[in-house]
Amino acid sequence: MQACDNKMPMDFIQELVVEAAVLQIDREKLFVDMSRVLAAATCWQERAAKVFAHRGQMSEFEDIMRSAAEISVILPSLADVEDAVLMAKSWLKNSEPFLLSSSSMAPGSCPVLKLEALKGLILQSKSLKISLEEQRMLEIVLKNCEEWEKVAYSALQDVQCLCNASSLGDGKDNGLIMRIEVLIARIESITKSGCSLVFDFAAIPKLQNAHSMLLWCTKVFSFCPIVPSFEDVENLMKTAEDFSGTCVSGLLWSSLIDGVKWLRKALGIIPVASNFERCKLSDAEEFLAESKARDISFPAVVDQLVYANQKHKVWQEQVHQFFCLKSQEQTWSVILELKELGMAVAFGCPELDMVLSEVKRVEKWKQQSVEILERFVGNGRSLPSALQQIIWALEKALHYIAGKSQSYGARNLCMCCAGYIEDQEFTTCSMCHDHYHLQCVGSALGDLKNAGLYICPYCCSLVDGSVYQEGGGPLRFGRRRPELKMLVELLSNAENLSIRVEEEGTLQLVVKQVLEYKTCLREILDSALSSSGRNLNVITEKLIAAFKASKVAGVYDDQDNDDLDLALGRNLWRINVNRSFEALEKPTMHQIHQHIEEGLAISTPCGDYFWQKLTDLEHIGSQWADQARKVATDSGALGLDKVFKLITQGENLPVVLEKELKLLRARTMLYCICRKPYDDRAKVVCNQCDEWYHVECMKLLSMPEMFVCAACNPEAERLSMLPLTDHERSTGAKLLEPRTPSPRHTKSRMKHSITKFGLKQNVLATTKNQTTSFSRYDKVDRLQWQTRKPFRRAARRRSEFESLSQFIHIQQ
Incomplete structure (x- = not known):
């Protein structure tokens, strides 16, 4: 029963059938079925053995495996069959890439295969128990x-x-x-x-x-x-x-x-x-x-080498002939051709080194010339053209300072940029007939088409000298100009060259004209610097011409430029001083001092005409100012008539001393019953006439709540005034400035309030130390008021008349 319910080994089934036959129960249905299963298993085993014996196909092995599933017995050869099938399938799977490579597929579609792997698969296929067609195909691929x-x-x-x-x-x-x-x-x-x-x-x-x-x-x-x-x-x-x-x-x-x-x-x-x-x-x-x-x-390269040797020897002969020529015949153009030809065909040799050395020296000289003449070399202009332009510029400069005639090229240069006038639109000064590009003069000229006659700034400066008031004129160079000593050195270097350069002759002419220009300029500068300045118009005209020439000239010299700046500075200083002297209003002391400081800054000589006038004015003004300041602080020691006389002297001086005059005019104002000028003593003001009075002159021991002078209240014989309480001090007597204080008494209200408050405290402090709280006027004091106050009132009324002296300033 156990064998019927479960798969049992074939040996076990055989033992059961044998035992059933011995027990004579083999006829029973159970054992009959078991015998039938044993017979089927035996038949399957025989078939499997035959397939293994002749290495059957994969299909035969697969059929045996399917039939084994119908037999309910554990077959001994079934595991071997299954292993053989698994090995064959594994081998087929590994062989697939090699089988694909033998097909008609493109080579690029398959990965690169290992030949050793193919050999290994073929060797492995010999151990398989199943016969495969793929094995033969791989053998063909390997072959x-x-x-x-x-x-x-x-x-x-x-x-x-x-x-x-x-x-x-x-x-x-x-x-x-x-x-x-x-x-x-x-x-x-x-x-x-x-x-x-x-x-x-x-x-x-x-x-x-x-x-x-x-x-x-x-x-x-x-x-x-x-x-x-x-x-x-x-x-x-x-x-x-x-x-x-x-x-x-x-x-x-x-x-x-x-x-x-x-x-x-x-x-x-x-x-x-x-x-x-x-x-x-x-x-x-x-x-x-x-x-x-x-x-x-x-052969082609060899022929080329032979030809190169021949060309080199021909070039060598040309170089020898060139250096055998005279110095004047050894031109720059010829040696430049030799250099270019030598660089193209020559091998290394002393002749090539010699040519390159000479060319390098000339090129260095030309480069030095371009750097020195940087202002004129530009916009495609060659070095000879630049030198010619300098010659024209020097002709124009010599025309200004020496009156020499100009060539056509010099006459047609722009005064601002030294370029040719034909390059742009231009205008011409109606006085000096010099040319100016419209772009150069710019906004200073405006719309020239509607401007009518044009006068250049230099011609205008003949009147007012304005061309160099700002430290320069309209002439401007975008780059620096060559220096005289550089041109001389450049000419010396050109003369030392063994090769003749075409610019040498033009450069000699440039240096000659530069030296001539320098001589003329030095004459003007020496004359201007040594002049005393009396003939100002002549000096101004020459300096403007020299200034214009220095700007238009294509060269400059440091010493001449410094001397020209100094001469122009002194001349401008003289013009300004002369304008101060000739102005409608007299110069102030501040202006005199400023002119003197400017004169010291430009090292004006002591013998200069305008310097002497300035120093004389400064001495006269300072002497009178010192005397005026002493009188203004003498507290009335000097009489009014002498003060008026001093004021008259100050107003008649050729220099304005307004500050000292104000002090003296303030000195003429008299106050109080003592008729003294304004001073720093304690004062009190009348509540009716606003007149100032000294506390000391009024003999007040304390500040009254209200003060009315005797001139305003002549009937009052005595004033009963009590010391102020704390409340009265804060709201008491009227401590105001007069309505028309003296010119000197111009301090702020707050300062006066602080001063008056301090004075009030001093009076209170004095009151505490006195046994009497109030001082009464005696008959002498009363008489003094009656006699002096009307004079003061009369003086106030007389101030309305114009016949009074202009130096008496009575406040209204």
Whole structure:
């Protein structure tokens, strides 16, 4: 019953059937079924043994495995069948890439396969218990690979034989180039077929390397009949350095490498090459001798070397002839042609060094000339043209300071930029007839089409000297002008050159005119600096002409420019001083001092006319000012008539001393019953007439709540005034300034309030120390008020009349 419910081993079933036969119960249905199952299992086992014996197909093994599933017995061979099927399927799966490579698929669609892996699969297939068609297919693939490798190594062997060729020549006469081309085509075909097999053949990189090497060889042989570029030969050498392997170790390879190295050196010394490395003539002849010893020949390059040697010798002869000429005949243009020709065709030699040295000296001189004449060399203008423009500028400058005539070129220069007037629109001064570009004068001229006559700033300056008040005029140079000593040095260097330059004669004329201009300018400057300044108009006219000439001249000199600035400064100072003297209003003391300081800054000589006038005015003004300040602070010691006289003197001085005059006029104002000028003593003001009175003169012991002077209240004989309480001090007596205080009494209200409050405290402090709280006027005091106050009132009324002296200032 257990055997019927579960799968049991076949041996166990056999034992049960045998035991049932012994017990004679084998006829029972249970044992009959068991016998039938045992018979089916035995039949299956026999069939499995036959399939294993003749290495059946995969289908037979799969059919046996399906039939085993219907037998409810554990079959002994079933595990072997299953293992054989699993091994076969695993082998098939590993063989799939190799099977695909043998199909009609494109080579690029399959990954590169390992040949050793293919051999391993074929060896593994021999241990399989199942017969497979794929095994035969893989054997065919392996056979094809082995045959290809045989062909590939045969081609490589031919390449190696070709590399050992000894006779090269130019590659055509001995058929070497044809053999190389045939071998290249063969290698290309073998490589293509090998790549189609999609295996990593070790011979493929060797074939590719050999193919590249053979192509390189054909490229080398292609250079034999031509003269290649240096870049092509250089690239060929770089390619050769990348080759590796046995196929590049033969005699052919080494001969070609040596030939290419020689070719590169030869092209490097031929002057027509792009990166011509200048060598000596002896080196070129040595290269020619080496070409005969090479296995490979480059006849075109050899012919080029021979031709280069011939051209070099011809050039050498031309150089010798040039330096045999006289110094005046050795021109710059000829040596420049020799230099350019030598740089193109000559090898290294002393003649080339000599030519280059002379050209370098001249070019250095020309560069120095361009740097010095930077202002004039520009906008495509040549050095001779720049020198000619300087000559014209100097002619114009000499015309201004020496009255010399001008050439046509000098007359047609713009006064601002020293350029030709024909280059732009221009206008002409109606007085001096000088030309100005409209762009140069700019906004200073406005719309010239509607402006009518134009007068340049220099002609206007003949009247007011305004052209140099701001430290310069309308002439302006975008770049610096050459210095005189630089031009002299430049001429000296040109004379020391062994080659004659065409600019030398023009430069000599420039230096000659510069020295002439300098002489004329020095005469004007020496005259202006030594002048006392009396004849101001003549000096001004000459200095303006010198200033204009210095700006238009194409050169400058530091000493002359400094002296011109000094002369212009002194002249402008004299003009300003003269304007102060001739003005409608007299100069102030401040202006006098300012003129003196400016005169000291420009080192004005003591003998100068205007300097002496200034110092005299300063002395007179200072002397009177000192006396006025003393009188203003003498507290009335000097009488009014003398004060008035001093004021009259001050007003009649040729210089204005307003501050001291105000002090003296304030000194003429009298206050209080003592009739004294304003001072710093304590005061009190009348609440009715606002007149000031000294506390001391009024004999007040304390500040009253209200103060009315005796002149305003003559009937009051006595005033009863009590000391102020604290509240009264804060709101008490009227402590105000007079309505018309003296000119000196112009302090702020707050300052006076603080002063009055301090005085009030002093009076209170004095009151505390006194036993009497109030001082009464006696009859003498009463009489004094009655006699003096009407005079004060009368004086106030008389101030309305114009007949009074202008120096008495009575406040209204």
